[in-house]
Amino acid sequence: MKIEVKEKNGDEIVFIIHDADVPFVNAIRRIAMMEIPKIAIEDVNIIKNDSAMFNEVLAHRLGLVPLVSDNEAIEGLVIDGECDCDDYCPKCSVSFSIVENGPGTVYSKDLTSTDSKIKPVHDTIPLFKLKEDQEVELEAVAKVGLGLEHAKWIPTTVCAYKQYPDISFDPEKEVFPEVVEACPRNILKRNKKTKKVTVQNIENCSMCGSCVRASENNAINVGFKENTFIFRIETDGSIPPEEVLLNACDVLNEKADKIITFCKDVL
Numbered sequence: 001m002k003i004e005v006k007e008k009n010g011d012e013i014v015f016i017i018h019d020a021d022v023p024f025v026n027a028i029r030r031i032a033m034m035e036i037p038k039i040a041i042e043d044v045n046i047i048k049n050d051s052a053m054f055n056e057v058l059a060h061r062l063g064l065v066p067l068v069s070d071n072e073a074i075e076g077l078v079i080d081g082e083c084d085c086d087d088y089c090p091k092c093s094v095s096f097s098i099v100e101n102g103p104g105t106v107y108s109k110d111l112t113s114t115d116s117k118i119k120p121v122h123d124t125i126p127l128f129k130l131k132e133d134q135e136v137e138l139e140a141v142a143k144v145g146l147g148l149e150h151a152k153w154i155p156t157t158v159c160a161y162k163q164y165p166d167i168s169f170d171p172e173k174e175v176f177p178e179v180v181e182a183c184p185r186n187i188l189k190r191n192k193k194t195k196k197v198t199v200q201n202i203e204n205c206s207m208c209g210s211c212v213r214a215s216e217n218n219a220i221n222v223g224f225k226e227n228t229f230i231f232r233i234e235t236d237g238s239i240p241p242e243e244v245l246l247n248a249c250d251v252l253n254e255k256a257d258k259i260i261t262f263c264k265d266v267l
């Protein structure tokens with residue numbers, strides 16, 4: 001298997017995997033979305049809420065605020081449900097609070113954390129608005145969870161792969177301009193003098209087949225390369241995409257280890 005990074009900036013990474021198969025790539029995708037520990041607000045104790053927002057909506061909104069959850073930040077925290085305590089304790093949770101008076105807009109930066117490492121990823125997410133003399137006082141408890149349980153614990157906003165496109169031309173047939181124009185992503189270019197058509201940035205091809213349908217003489221064929229995939233991971237900023245990938249591989253490794261141990265015990 002060979003892997004090459006195509007693009008990497010901030011919270012996004014695009015890479016190409018050669019010599020892999022669908023079940024393997026799909027296992028990585030599913031684990032990256034569903035089984036990577038991330039911290040998010042789970043319980044909210046609203047002491048006072050004069051804002052126009054209902055308590056339930058406010059609590060839901062707080063739950064969806066991405067919190068810094070990289071390995072360094074959540075190291076040592078026990079996953080929700082695996083702690084010895086009845087509800088929550090410092091071993092399995094981090095507390096936040098908001099005490100604000102109107103008028104004004106309350107942003108994610110106004111969430112005061114008891115742990116300096118675990119805080120909102122972005123400071124400028126609007127939470128609610130307050131008018132003159134309105135007050136909001138609340139305490140929130142963030143817990144480590146998995147995307148399997150709730151979308152707020154999914155670290156990825158995009159986690160998808162597609163097969164690597166493969167475009168071929170019949171050397172004995174002419175590719176007409178309407179075929180080039182049919183491509184919605186403009187990846188085909190036609191040289192007016194030589195009438196030769198070339199492919200630019202093939203990875204942008206969505207394999208929609210518009211060019212094939214526009215070619216009356218079947219001069220173009222669109223398929224995909226077996227066992228080569230373009231994989232894109234974009235996160236909400238809580239965990240860097242490389243770390244999501246690494247953690248997904250660790251989880252897959254643990255699963256494989258369990259099967260190995262099981263096999264050794266049975267044999």
Ligand SMILES: [Zn+2]
Pocket residue numbers: 083084085086087088089090091092093
């Ligand atoms: Zn606990």
